[in-house]
Amino acid sequence: MWSQLVHKTRRMTCFLLPYYHNSPSTTKLIFTPHYSSSVFLRPVSSPAVRAFCSKSGAMSSLLSLQNPDYVSFLKQREAAEIDETLMGPLGFSVDQLMELAGLSVATSIAEVYKPTEYSRVLAICGPGNNGGDGLVAARHLHHFGYKPFVCYPKRTQKPLYSGLVTQLESLSVPFLSTEDLPLDLSKDFDILVDAMFGFSFHGAPRPPFDDLIQRLVCLHSNDQTHQKGPVIVSIDIPSGWHVEEGDIGGEGIKPDMLVSLTAPKLCAKKFCGSHHFLGGRFVPPVIADKYKLHLPPYPGTSMCVRIGKPPQVDISTLRENYISPEFLEEQVESDPVDQFRKWFDDAMAADLREPNAMALSTAGKDGKLSSRMVLLKGVDKDGFVWYTNYESRKARELSENPCASLLFYWEGLNRQVRIEGSVQKVSDEESEQYFHSRPRGSQIGAIVSKQSSVVPGRHVLYQQYKELEEKFSDGSLIPKPAHWGGYRLKPKLFEFWQGQQSRLHDRLQYSPQEIDGKLVWKIDRLAP
């Protein structure tokens, strides 16, 4: 029953997302591989890494980073034209677009700046639609667990805007006048949302926005004194910047994050902050087509996607402080295989990706070690089973030295399990049975791959694969190659590790002992 459970292939889906790619002469539909996003249960330490790896798909971020010309930039006139087309012939209302734009901004912020660290948000909203985006974003941020404040000094008397204000008031989001705002914004807020001006900005900022922009500029000078100040998130255009030329005098605001909407405007090429996101997941193909837009695909159901390079991180600063329930001797099973199953069930329940992936370490007769990942395919009192090629490097090493170790790491649960023991091949019948339970593609793959040998190129494998696929296209039985089968590790030592704060982890080791001629497992606590 349990081994059937692990047989199920979980979330290994690679599906194809169409997006429109245009060259001057043609418009063709390109299929981009996109991998279903994995769930990271704990935030990783730095905002940069967090953003890169967050739930909404490191894979599509990778796609957009591989090619710097991947994204198109719009002129001011084009941005206005697209706006008109969307809200004219394409049937959108301004309310709809603003809602989606504001939601994109809020989700982009939430991907990088977690509310546990950055709770106090000030949205400074201007008189136009950019200001409207700011009001919508503030509402979503409230629902995401932030504490937003709004400064909205030049209100527009249209029902859309008064409705947005009423919605925020009903959530008790405080509205602050420019007089209420502290001159130095660095102490009272963690995030400043710059929603003053978007693509219709022209000339020099007029009061009261000139002063508000200046207060954002001042924050950089504070920065030089190495104080941790609030981060600035600009919506669509860093306010005060020329929509196409950018920060002409070099004295404008320097946002940490820019959320471009629909497509980035030309000024975004000059953006030097750490986080450039794209939002506004509503562009129909006809617009992408007409303006020859290259836009990255949005991952999964996300409202935003990172564009541009993620910030460089200092690897030495990456660390987690593990916070877990205590793992005590009194709680554990006397049999380590039972304890393993308990933890495996927890890993399944936590919806971790491939909880049955384990590192297998082997050493040949020369004593040189090697490790690789394999998938656990069954466990019982007899041992831990995986399948592989009997002519691979690991197989050679196991034939020379049958000792091996297994390692599971369940990141989302702060747990690792080490298992050591001796290895034997499983019976031929067992291998046969498992082989035929695999997807036919993987069965053919096992025939094609002379695992661990040198191949002249991918095309060779692909060619052989195609031939065999054709040969077995009638659905006939694909014979298991003699060189493919399972191994079973009979455990002689276990260690269960539960991460704890300040590196004072729990480590319980099980080793076999003979008492009165009976084999029992002795449990020892090891120092972390």
Ligand SMILES: NC(=O)C1=CN([C@@H]2O[C@H](COP(=O)(O)OP(=O)(O)OC[C@H]3O[C@@H](n4cnc5c(N)ncnc54)[C@H](OP(=O)(O)O)[C@@H]3O)[C@@H](O)[C@H]2O)[C@@H](O)CC1
């Ligand atoms: N499809 C899309 O792309 C979508 C776009 N959306 C959003 O709309 C944004 C564009 O909105 P928008 O056209 O209302 O213009 P925006 O820049 O917010 O402000 C114009 C106001 O500012 C004023 N103003 C101008 N210059 C000034 C100055 N120097 N100093 C002072 N004031 C100045 C100007 O007054 P005026 O000069 O006309 O008297 C007017 O009142 C866009 O960037 C995006 O955020 C999303 O909501 C939905 C989808």
Ligand SMILES: Cc1cc2nc3c(=O)[nH]c(=O)nc-3n(C[C@H](O)[C@H](O)[C@H](O)COP(=O)(O)O)c2cc1C
């Ligand atoms: C998550 C994961 C699971 C894997 N599972 C298996 C497996 O079950 N069997 C296998 O032969 N290779 C598996 N591989 C590939 C191995 O890591 C390795 O590349 C291959 O077995 C060749 O190893 P060797 O040259 O050391 O023998 C897996 C790789 C990953 C990343």
Ligand SMILES: Cc1ncc(COP(=O)(O)O)c(C=O)c1O
């Ligand atoms: C080469 C190879 N063999 C076998 C496996 C085990 O996979 P399956 O679940 O198809 O047996 C894997 C998994 O990644 C693999 O890469």
Ligand SMILES: [K+]
């Ligand atoms: K702005």
